[in-house]
Amino acid sequence: MRAQASVLHLDLDAFFAAVEQRDKPSLRGKPVVVGGVGGRGVVATASYEARAFGVRSAMSTREARARCPHAAYLSGRFEAYRAASEAVMGVLRSCSPLVEPLSLDEAFVDLEQADLADLEVPTVTAFAEDLRRRVREVTGGLTASVGVASSKFLAKVASDLRKPDGLFVVAPGTELELLHPMHVKVIPGVGPATVERLRRAGVHTVADLARLGEDELVRVLGRAQGQSLFRLARARDDRAVVPDREAKSVSVEGTYEHDVTDRDQMEAIITRQAADVARRLQGGGLSGRTVTLKVRLYDFTTLSRSSTLDAPTESPAAIARVARGLLRDLDTSGGVRLLGVGVSGLADWVQEDLFGTDAPEDAAENTDKGADEDTGHHSADAPDSLEGPAAEQQAAAQQAAEHVLPEAGVRSRGTQWSPGLDVVHAEHGRGWVWGAGRGVVTVRFETAQSSPGPVRSFRADDPALSRWRPPDSEEPQQPGRARDQ
Template identity: 55%
Template sequence: MRAAPTILHLDMDAFYASAEQASKPSLRGRPVVVGGLGMRGVVATASYEARRFGVHSAMPMAQARRMAPNAAYLVPRFSLYRTVSEQVMELLGRLSPLVEPLSLDEAFVDLEAGGVADDSVTARLVGEQLRTVIRGVTGLSASVGLAGSKMLAKIASEEAKPDGLLLIEPGTERELLAPMSVRTLPGVGPATGDHLRRAGMTVVRDLAEAGEAELVRLLGKAHGVALHRMALGYDDRPVVAERDAKSVSVEDTFDVDLHDRVRVRTEVERLADRCVHRLRGAGRSGRTVVLKVRRYDFSTLTRSETLRGPTDDPTVVREAAARLLEAVDTTGGVRLLGVGVTGLADFTQEDLFAQAADARQAAEAQVAARAQQTTADEPASGTTPVPDEPPAGAEETAHGYATPPAARHWQAGHDVRHDVHGHGWVQGSGVGRVTVRFEEPGMPPGRVRTFRIDDPELHPADPLPLVRDPVDYSSWPASLPKSLSGPVPPEGAESSP
């Protein structure tokens, strides 16, 4: 435990939904829900306007639609969220070498290790200026908690939401925690909370007064001891810099259970390709391929195969995943599939490339053999097809094959560009039509137009930056205290959430 509140916890406010509101001017001040839009979709993030209707993360999307029927429902745009997250993490990295990301929108920072704060006054200055800089760079708001421990810094940022800062002075932890719900403490979920409630413990004060022995009797030694320490405000966990990822994986949940074995295999191969794309994007390779299958009855099976060495070859991963699938019974239907790679390394094993080449040659030989059996009324084309053929009607470009307009699926919230009307986003599609609102971040709400889904002038597009002309903070935080305008807050003062 520290004598100064130099551990900072940053949490972006309703991150996905706030990014969508900043990106789409017509959604400012409106309830926005981001998540899977299918029958089995769940809410990833709800804007504060949507939360007033009772919508919250992890809620089934069908339930959210009943509670807030007039909200805007959008699929996630992770490319945008990752870009903004990278901007925020870069700013945090300027404050300290010890930054511990918890997710795209949340991180701990050790201000003392960065030499930018060593007491309450300087810690508050850093926190307030960080919020200002993040808004100038990303256009989004963030909440900050400052305390002498990670647990209390996270609790403080939650109390400060939205768009606030709360500093907990060391020595005041127990008094602050006493009236809070036991669910405030890490590790106390619904089941543990109900167990404690039945024992007459509903607030943190009850846990502190019950004593360690009673909590050990109720919850077991490890959990009981840890919970009693937290109730007294003790937490000596250090801020740990970002660790290397241990695995790379992708998965999809399907709106309707998959029963066709061929379709299941096709989906597994597609997921394997996506997984390798992420693997290569991280500059890594992996040795163990993992297949995850969730069946119709919610039972989840995991199978793995360890290769002779690390690889980033899509053919190797695809075939390993297909072999694993052969050992899984998919009778009755499949609701979720996932492919992952573990045992990551920074190099590849050369003999695996030979293995991939052998696999490709075998596939080509098989295709050639089939071509020789072509009947006279179906003559061979003179070219040897490859196993992964482009979609029908696809047009070859410098970057591969462009999906033909008629085959495009326009998802609500995704970016588009029209040759005449410019940049916009999909409001909805169906019955052969797609409705687009043409607007850009930082501009007034735009006009809505409807097109055929195969309109040749309408194209998918990348998200635009949320801030058109970001403020230049290239010198921050070199002149940290001097660059603040206005008087320095008195020590011990708290910013209002």
């Protein structure tokens, strides 16, 4: 553990929901839920106004609607979140060359590499306050919670203590005084199952945990997690701030409003997902050897099948061919709730024409079959920063942190009118989709710079209505799931 409070953790408050409130004046100060808006949707992020009604991330949208029926339920806009994230990460990197992004809305900063006269508590406190001010400026008003401590673990704990829009600096030498009264679930990787095992052992607080010997913790929790919790209960964490977190895999998966039973439709969805994965690999100059197919059946049984190639590929045709082959070995006659395609074993070189050329219909993205059902959320998994089960849970939480579940909306002329989508009308100007259904799209016409605007409805195929994208923007990726902040 460092002798000074020189690790900073920044966490943007209710990030996705806050971006929506920033850009939609009529939603400011009101409950907003970002995530899947259909019957099988999952909450990605809820605004603090929605949390007052008990809405939380990872909750089903159905339950969220029951708790807070008057909230605005939006599908998410990856371009807007990415732009805000890039602005924040730019500010952090201007402070220190060692910035470790954990997700779009969260990062560690090594202050030992920052231009500070000293690392005493008053200095780092003033630095962190100025940093929060700069984040508000570059994002148009988004707030961040910041923790500063002598380790990554304590900095993350500290940033949670003053949420939202707060700052907490853990003075060196006070780590155990702060940590020990807290519940054990404050430690990364301690979920409900671990909490229950520890409760049966008489452990409720971190102080209780610290009183146990390493051998006893290993007996209760297993070697990897027991050793990890033994260290963290004593505030021992020497992990460095690592600026480059290389992706281990790239994947795309979709959850469906209704079970998919048609085999041709499944193959069409997989082909499209393979094309999405290939585009992301190509965009990063990467290729991969292992193709994985993920299938969740009608009864929630989840199956995963993989095939490893002789050499890396980033060909959409090759990825699709392998994934479809894996599907043929599975019994999906009862229907599937989820399909996903991923590529791992990444490399920065490509073996050309590994399988030769697929027929055009195999390689092309198919938007006719299953297009309305595929939610297309994406993931790029980063390496674990802890060890054992705690690491696996942390990685799963991080993967969840980078994603939202968009649901199918009314589709017209190739455009999916999902709630929250930015649109422009030839006569009325810019706005966003308030709702869509039965061939009708309802739009509220307002922008971040305007006052709350009027609401008007149009036919879904109105030629005057189209999607709006920021100038020079790339074709957007669909956002995926996120955690609560």
